[in-house]
Amino acid sequence: MISETVSETLKEKLKFGLFLGCNIPFNRPDVEQAMRKIFPALNVEIDDLVGQSCCPSWGTMPSVDVVGWCAVAARNLCLGEEKGIDLMAACNSCYGSLNEARHKMLNNPEIMNKVNEILAKIGKKYEGKAKCRHVAWVLYRDVGLEKIKESIKYSLDGLTIAVQPGCHFLWPSEVYPDKEEDPFNPKVLRELCKALGADAPYYTKLIDCCGMGALRSTNPEKSFTLVKEKLECIKEEIDADLIVTTCSSCLIQLDDAQERLRKEGKISFSIPVLHYVQLLALCMGFDPQQVAGICVTPRDEIIKRILESGKR
């Protein structure tokens, strides 16, 4: 259902439209599979929102025209609104693009009217009710840490996790339905990791950009300097066993660019990277091949460690 406030969502059974985006279904379908496994197990119903499209991503309509951006986003939001549910995304870009578009429409009637003129051509109308929630926030606020703790078969005791909430999990806080108390010292992902038994300490570059997205496609070299700074900070300050993110773009960058940096001899360490839904799925005992089977930086060892030593 579409929630005005989070507490309201708790009155009935939780249900969200699973918004996939592009990178998850095509590049990292293990993340999609992880979500399809964990949410029903946590008693959260998911709807496929059949016919959903790209959010639209930053390099497409947002770069062409504000109304066009909002129209594509509104069509996706309508799919949820028609069923009376909010969307739920595991990709920060989708979360950002959809909510920024919604914010523009809600605050500028002119944009909203133009969008609905376009939507009318396909027999749709966006009322501004449905929004996009982030999987991390759904897990943290709607499902709750206690329920997560109850649900896991393997615990991460003794593991140190470097968290990467990602930019669009935080900024601009004004447009998001859920807000970190302090977006410059985010806690939600750290709390979620701690619920699994791991240590998730602060590190200096925790909120810094990974360099993914347009920066990477425009200038890979410059993009890699950013991710290298971040990885080195993680290695030096907290020597993490694992990097956990709530963004599919960050996941790809930290996983993929890390391997490239190693090949170029720019770094000598290897830290596996997982999306939080993957990590949760592993802890809940789902098949690692299905929920975490796609990566560039090897995960075998960390998965083995979790499954062997973490059994409760």
Next chain:
Amino acid sequence: MSDKDIRIGVYICHCGENIAGAVNINEVAEFAKNLPDVAVVRDYLFMCSDPGQEIIKEDIRKGLVNRVVVAACTPRTHEPIFRRACEDAGLNKYYFEMANIRDQCSWAHWHEKEKATEKAKQLIAAAVAKARLLEPLEDRYVELNKNVMVVGGGIAGIFAALDLANAGFKVYMVEKNPSIGGNMAKLDKTFPTNDCSACILTPLMVEVANHPNVELITYAEVESVDGSVGNFKVKVRKKQTYVDWEKCTGCGACINACPPKARVPDEFNEGLSLRGAIYIQFPQAVPKKAVIDPDACIRCSGRWFGEEPRRTKDGKPILAPCEKACPTGACSRDEPRDPNGELIELNVGSIIVATGYKVMDKKQFKEFSDSPNVITALQMERLITATGPTEGKLIVPSDIPKYLEWKKKVEKGKEAELEARKPKVITFVSCVGSRDNRYHTYCSRVCCMYMLKQAMLLKEKYPELDIYMFFIDVRTPGKDFDEYYMRCRNLGIKIFKGKVGGVQKLPDERLLVKGYDADLGKPVELISDIVVLATAIEPNTDLKDLARKLGINVGAEGFLRERHTKLYPVDTMTEGIFIAGCAQGPKDIPDSVAQAKAAASSAASLLAPGKMKVEPLISEVNPEKCTGCGICVELCPYGAIEMVEYNGKRKSKINETLCKGCGVCAAACPSKAITLHGFTYEQVVAQIRTIAKKGVIEEV
């Protein structure tokens, strides 16, 4: 309490860390305990605080001490506080002595802690040595004259005068120009509300001029000042106007008659146009009276004032054009006129100095070219204001002569086309002469805002104008000021952080401006029709001279120095003399007005009781010892000593009201016949000896 029973209390202040950070308080306290006649030694975090003072009072009340030495900061600010504490506790307040172990010790020797501690001991010992010889004294009172002289008739002077006059004080307003109004009268509009300057100023000028308690003395300057607080004797020179102001109605007929040959740059228009030798300062002048500038006058009729007129063949006297034009005879040259004007004398109890400022000339800034189209911001004010040389019509300054020609033709009913060029691009340059070690190190404080104001007025009136503004940085710390700045940005005025380093003339009178944009990190250049220089605000040329006459100080930058930057911002080191407005330092109109009102209130609260308590720290002659040599009479800077008959002999006598206790006479008297109370020979010598003996007090 007999004099022999001396019980000294020594109170050592930590002044937070200010003293305790360099001076070992415990060591000093131990030392003080062993000094002769010291009964009590105490230290405290802040001796001047309420609980600190209470410590002293308590000891006095309990009879533990009957002399008080406070070792703390400067007596200049804190002596009165501790004296009052002694008095409150029932001790004669002149049984108090202060040792300055902060300004003269801990601050000065911050990095030599041991030496600072040693010095503190010696200073305290010296104070104790003096305290043993202190004598009880009684305050005296002087009668105060309740009149006030306000020097300067600008916005600050006007407000100071009005507040005092409304409170019932008689005010003499002395202004050097023919009219009051000051620099504010030259401004077009005023930030941050863009009120028309004349609209808010002229009613005040009229009000002060018509006030029954205000006597306006314009075209006059202070010649000399004698006396002291409550009783100043001021000589004011009224300059020769060469026009009979009793008869002058300000009609302006004489001005039109004055021939072109006698024209000189018009000060009121900042030299952008010419005025005649006979002129009225500006159309809204108060008083609206004409004066003749004798240096500019070419003596048309071939005669000067009081000389026999030349005559036509038929014997009629040949009159000068101004004389002829004057309908009331105010310009008559029949009577001789003293070029030195007239000297008048005023008796006042207090003086407020509000003589304003001048702006730097652009001449010294050769890097900005000598083009007439490079102007100062004050010239820009004249160029855009309706009372200016072009009646507010915006043209490039190099074409003002063309405009004036055209205007003359049109006024004579001829048809004429104005060929003056209108500017398309105007560039503003900040900090010209301010924040510049070659000229003035200070910030002139108002330039950022008036530049923004001029830019805003121009852009709002002529939206097609391109305006570029170069700032070292934009300073807008005032109520509603930053909002004003943002309004400019929103108008599309282009703002650059970075200074213009050069302006070069192009062959067509336009200007090539070379600047820097710190935002882009690049040099930038543009072609501009007018360049406006925000030249620094400076002290008036004669301010130092005036300060010397008044016996007040000027700072290194040349502005009048206030007694204390924070606590006594409108007071001077000379009691009874207050300062307000830009004579004290650059400031805007709201701040000048606030200071003027503060100065008026200070003067009023000083004079209102009609008499004033004066410290008895003055000199006294012992006629038995005086040999009547008279050296002291000549030396006294206050004219307080005269020779009188005493037992048939000539002896000197000091007038208690006039004596300021400077001590010059006491030091000079060859027969030690003069005592300066509070600083007697014995007391001072005891202090010196103690210090010479490194803190050991000699028994006399």
Next chain:
Amino acid sequence: MEVMEGVPPVINLTEVARTEKEEFEKKVSELIIEFGAENLLACMQCGACASICPLARVGFEWYNKKLIKAILIGMKEELLDDSTPWACVACNRCTEICPRQVSPFEVMFAMRRLMVEELAISTLAIEGDRSLYEHGHAVYMTGREARKKVGLPEKPPTTDSDEKALQELRTILKNTKLAELGLIPME
């Protein structure tokens, strides 16, 4: 697209202003405001946005603060030639901290929109739009081994498997500037 490192060594403001007046129909600042950066003029060039901008950090020429300044003084050609805005990761940290609520991100993207409007873009910049129109996804892959490997159906429940939905999306796109400008072929 190559990043242009070179800006003219001296910026000629007179020439910039002349070009803006004589050669452009609208001021570049007006266009940027129109294209979504409504608070552009509130910028006072404090530089906070640049202090945390990933692009500034890795050495792009026209990062947020400088781009805004260049727009404010009316530069255009130099900006149209430069690819910096297309490297913006849209992280929006600048938006979060801007003391004047300028949203430098919005300026970056308005600049992208202006470049699109003026067709000053490379083919790479519209590749995503083409893919969006064709498949409903900006990132699209034909190979489905990964999906099979993790036990998912070959096609996700998106426009990829729903022809009607894809046509809806195309109808929408045909009614946007994308079609108006003829940036990509639309049948």
